[in-house]
Structure formats: C-alpha cells, structure tokens
Amino acid sequence: MVPSVVDTVAKFFYFSCLDEALSFTASLRVLSDLRANNHIDENHRSQWIRTLTKWRGRLGALNSKSWNVEGDSRGGFELPPDFDMGAWMTFLSSSDPREVEAVLLSRILSFTDEEIAKGLNVSVGTVRYRVGRGLRHLGGFIEF
Amino acid sequence: MTRFLCQELLYEYVRGALTAERQSVMDQFIGGCSESRREMEKLQRGLGYVEKAASIQVSQDLHQALLNFEPVWKKRLRAWSLWSSQRGWRMLPYFFLLVALGLGLWVTKPWEQQLSQVQILAEQAKLPTVLRSSGYPEAFVTVLNPSTPSPLLPKKNFLVQPQTRTEAPASDSQESHTLVQNEKSEGATNQSDRALKGFLMRGEIFVNDFASDWPKIREKIQSLGGKVAGHVPLGWLRNPKNAYFHFSLPQSNRAELENFISTFGQVRFSEEEHPRVMPQGQVRIILSVKDGVTHETPSAAP
Numbered sequence: 001m002v003p004s005v006v007d008t009v010a011k012f013f014y015f016s017c018l019d020e021a022l023s024f025t026a027s028l029r030v031l032s033d034l035r036a037n038n039h040i041d042e043n044h045r046s047q048w049i050r051t052l053t054k055w056r057g058r059l060g061a062l063n064s065k066s067w068n069v070e071g072d073s074r075g076g077f078e079l080p081p082d083f084d085m086g087a088w089m090t091f092l093s094s095s096d097p098r099e100v101e102a103v104l105l106s107r108i109l110s111f112t113d114e115e116i117a118k119g120l121n122v123s124v125g126t127v128r129y130r131v132g133r134g135l136r137h138l139g140g141f142i143e144f
Numbered sequence: 145m146t147r148f149l150c151q152e153l154l155y156e157y158v159r160g161a162l163t164a165e166r167q168s169v170m171d172q173f174i175g176g177c178s179e180s181r182r183e184m185e186k187l188q189r190g191l192g193y194v195e196k197a198a199s200i201q202v203s204q205d206l207h208q209a210l211l212n213f214e215p216v217w218k219k220r221l222r223a224w225s226l227w228s229s230q231r232g233w234r235m236l237p238y239f240f241l242l243v244a245l246g247l248g249l250w251v252t253k254p255w256e257q258q259l260s261q262v263q264i265l266a267e268q269a270k271l272p273t274v275l276r277s278s279g280y281p282e283a284f285v286t287v288l289n290p291s292t293p294s295p296l297l298p299k300k301n302f303l304v305q306p307q308t309r310t311e312a313p314a315s316d317s318q319e320s321h322t323l324v325q326n327e328k329s330e331g332a333t334n335q336s337d338r339a340l341k342g343f344l345m346r347g348e349i350f351v352n353d354f355a356s357d358w359p360k361i362r363e364k365i366q367s368l369g370g371k372v373a374g375h376v377p378l379g380w381l382r383n384p385k386n387a388y389f390h391f392s393l394p395q396s397n398r399a400e401l402e403n404f405i406s407t408f409g410q411v412r413f414s415e416e417e418h419p420r421v422m423p424q425g426q427v428r429i430i431l432s433v434k435d436g437v438t439h440e441t442p443s444a445a446p
Contacts, residue, residue, distance in 0.1 A: 132155025
C-alpha cells in the first residue's frame with residue numbers, strides 16, 4: 001500500500017472531527033473501500049477525494065475504536081510545538097463545511113485545485129472561491 | 145474594481161496567480177481600501193496557519209496500525225492458535241470452532257425454519273403455488289381450491305370402495321372435496337406424491353364381524369411393517385364396538401393395506417394436516433374399525 005494514502009486519509013479525518021479514535025475507524029473504512037475498488041494508487045487521487053467526502057458525511061454513524069493495544073487513542077499525530085488547534089476547532093464548528101473541506105484538501109493535504117474540482121464535481125473556480133473564503137474565515141479566528 | 149470583486153480575487157492575488165494587469169489594479173485598490181487590507185491580512189494569517197497544520201505528521205504507530213489492522217477477534221484467534229500449537233494442540237481451536245458451529249446449528253435448526261416458512265405460505269392461501277413447485281399433480285392442486293374460506297389447509301378425502309375401484313364423481317360438499325382415486329391407473333408414483341409432509345390419513349371402516357375382523361386387521365398392519373404411534377396400543381378398544389389403530393406405515397405398503405381392508409367393507413380415508421412431519425416414505429394413519437351392526441357415532445381420538 002502506498003504510504004501517502006494512509007497519511008492523507010488519517011489526516012483528513014483527524015482534521016474533520018478532531019477525534020483520533022473516530023478518525024481511525026473512518027480511515028480504516030476508507031482504506032478498505034479504496035483497496036476494494038483498486039483506487040489505492042496515486043493515479044486515483046480524485047477518487048480518494050470522492051471516497052473521503054462520502055465517509056466524512058457518515059462520521060456520526062461510526063463507532064470509534066482505539067487504534068493501539070493499550071486502548072488509548074491519543075498520540076497518533078505529531079503536532080508542531082507551537083501549534084494551536086483552537087483556531088481550527090472554531091473554524092470547523094462555525095464555518096461552511098464545504099469551505100472547511102476545500103481548505104483541508106487544498107492547503108493541508110496538498111491536493112491540486114483540479115483534483116479537488118474533479119473529486120467534488122465542481123468547477124476549479126468554485127474550489128478557489130471556497131478555499132479563499134475559508135482561509136479568510138480561519139484567519140479571523142487566529143489570535144495574534 | 146469594487147470591494148466585493150477585490151475580496152473575491154484576494155486568494156489568487158496572494159498566491160500570485162493573477163495576470164500582471166489585474167495584479168496592479170489590485171495593488172492600487174488594496175492600498176486605498178482598509179477593509180480589503182484587513183481581509184487580506186486574515187487570509188495571510190489563515191495561510192500561515194494551514195501551512196503549520198500541513199506539517200502535522202501521522203505517527204509511525206498509527207501508520208502501522210492503519211496498515212496492518214486486524215479485528216480484535218482475529219488477533220485473539222491468532223494468539224490462541226499460537227498458544228495451542230506451542231503445546232502440541234494444533235487442532236484445538238478448530239475443534240472448538242466446529243463445536244461452536246455445531247451447537248449453533250443445533251440451537252437454530254435452520255432446516256426447521258425453512259419448513260415453517262413453507263407452512264406459513266400454505267396457510268396464506270398460496271398453497272396451490274407451493275404444491276405445484278413441490279411437484280404435486282395438477283389434479284390434486286385443483287382439488288385444493290385456494291378460495292376455500294378456511295385459512296387452514298383443506299382436507300382431502302379418498303374413498304376406497306370394496307373390491308372394485310372405479311372413478312367416481314366428486315361430491316358437492318363445500319367443506320371437503322372428495323376424490324376417488326383409481327390407484328391402479330395412477331400407479332405408485334402418485335401415491336408417493338400424496339404422502340404430504342405434516343399430514344396424516346384418517347379412515348374408518350364398518351365391519352360385519354367386529355370380534356374376529358379387528359384382530360386380522362391388526363395382524364395385517366403389523367405384517368406390513370406398521371408401527372404403533374400415539375399413546376395407545378395398536379387396536380386399542382375404545383369401547384367394545386370400536387377398535388382404534390394409530391400407526392405409521394411404509395408408503396409402499398399402503399395400497400396393499402387398503403386392498404386388504406376393503407375386503408371387510410367400504411373404507412373412507414381423509415388426509416388431514418398434522419404437526420408431526422413423517423420421514424420420507426412413511427405415512428401416518430389413524431383407522432377406526434367399528435362394528436357395522438351397531439353403527440355407533442364417531443368420537444374424538446385420544
């Protein structure tokens with residue numbers, strides 16, 4: 001399995017719910033889904049987006065499970081020392097989910113605008129508009 | 145350039161994705177619009193933040209957990225297999241699995257569930273369809289009219305006439321449909337077709353010499369492989385003028401028994417629904433032998 005798929009999927013769900021256990025469960029489902037449909041390689045990045053966004057809508061219906069044997073679901077992500085998750089949390093809870101999704105895919109997971117447009121079935125202009133608007137909202141939540 | 149348009153183009157302006165002409169127009173506008181400058185600052189702060197967010201790494205442990213995930217039950221089974229194989233009991237997990245599977249089958253009895261579904265279908269007036277799909281003769285299916293008001297399976301009667309076996313017209317009775325079977329012409333195949341699962345044959349015969357006839361009938365039943373069923377002995381004397389026979393008989397010997405009984409008089413058999421399902425090739429029969437001189441009224445079986 002290509003490692004970047006695993007990281008991309010894990011980070012997508014972590015930033016989507018900020019719950020490591022839930023994001024682990026969802027990541028397993030998505031990876032299984034991608035593997036079953038043979039979309040695991042880099043040539044299917046638009047398909048990754050389709051699968052990710054499909055499962056993002058189902059997060060509420062999943063039962064979270066711990067990913068390590070100790071039953072502790074923390075420590076799965078290595079955050080920079082001065083990074084404050086508070087701004088993202090506010091952004092996640094108060095902004096348009098489509099803007100959050102666009103910022104996450106474009107600026108954090110480094111999908112190209114074309115890949116996102118294809119994956120979300122929207123135009124490239126719409127993707128840029130959502131990213132720009134999302135970033136302005138996010139910037140408004142950052143204390144300086 | 146308007147403030148709205150400026151804000152719409154801010155993202156591409158910051159990324160440097162605009163044409164040189166648009167870039168200079170934006171420069172001029174932003175220089176004179178404090179609101180747009182504030183929006184641009186927010187956007188730049190947002191960009192700085194997501195750059196840091198993008199540097200978040202998935203830990204090696206989580207990465208491995210996602211790559212090599214196994215359900216808990218699988219892990220336990222593997223650990224158990226390893227543990228037992230180290231002690232030379234390699235088959236132990238499989239033995240327990242087999243036992244569990246067998247126990248599950250024994251408790252759930254899926255074959256009985258299937259049977260009950262067939263019974264429910266029959267009770268829902270889909271009997272003709274069920275019978276046709278089970279390979280019963282069309283004549284029999286027609287006799288069991290689905291428009292019968294009773295939700296239960298209608299009875300099927302056979303009239304075995306003494307010595308001569310000729311076809312007779314069906315009676316007009318609405319409760320039951322009488323069918324005289326010409327067994328010689330239909331052959332043994334149809335007989336086996338009539339051996340319905342969950343049915344019993346009920347018949348009665350009036351004999352002239354009760355005291356000597358009923359023991360002969362009992363002997364014949366026993367010689368044909370008849371085995372007592374129910375709670376009373378074969379040929380139980382319900383009263384001095386009525387002998388009760390409740391027995392199972394190989395389907396292949398039924399015709400011979402009917403032939404034998406018909407030498408004593410006219411016997412009427414009816415097929416009734418019964419919760420007990422007989423094994424393949426066996427038929428359950430209740431026969432009342434009555435004194436033909438007194439003609440007593442029938443009573444309920446024990």
